[in-house]
Amino acid sequence: MADPKLKQRKPLHLAKLHVHTGDTVLVLAGKDRGKRGKVLSTLPRANKVIVEGVNMVKKHVRAGAGVQAGIIDKTMPLHVSNVMVICTECGEPTRIAHERVPMGTDQKMRTRRVCKRCGKAIEEHTRE
Ligand SMILES: [Zn+2]
Structure with a gap:
């Protein structure tokens, strides 16, 4: 330091x-x-x-x-x-990519996480 x-x-x-x-x-x-x-x-x-x-x-x-x-x-x-x-799709430990895509009912640009292995979006778990 x-x-x-x-x-x-x-x-x-x-x-x-x-x-x-x-x-x-x-x-x-x-x-x-x-x-x-x-x-x-x-x-x-x-x-x-x-x-x-x-x-x-x-x-x-x-x-x-x-x-x-x-x-x-x-x-x-x-x-x-x-x-x-x-990954919630392929079940393998993976690195994460971030991708901006239009999502939701208003089709606003939002960030989602993508698996580096299978390329599918990772499922988000909303708090109960
Ligand atoms: Zn995957």
């Missing part, structure tokens, strides 16, 4: 991640390498994602107001570079 100011600079906007909530991803690194899981949430500010059942840690919790003491399993965030999106 040559310039200490460089570290403090905030991004003008947050780039969207190539991984979205609801995607199934393949874990590429860490103790859960090779595992597949569903993305529970994304943390664009940290470039991290939380994947169901991956990177679990045992957390010792003290008793507090309405909280029982004990050991709980907590899912820790993973860096996006350590996961690969699994």
Whole structure:
């Protein structure tokens, strides 16, 4: 770090991640390498994602107001570079392309994600 100011600079906007909530991803690194899981949430500010059942840690919790003491399993965030999106069409882990096409009833130009293997659009999972 040559310039200490460089570290403090905030991004003008947050780039969207190539991984979205609801995607199934393949874990590429860490103790859960090779595992597949569903993305529970994304943390664009940290470039991290939380994947169901991956990177679990045992957390010792003290008793507090309405909280029982004990050991709980907590899912820790993973860096996006350590996961690969699994295509909803071909079921293979793939890199993602972004494509702008007219979509929806108003036919407005919108961005969609496309599988680099089969070229089909990746299905989005809307939050319930
Ligand atoms: Zn595909």
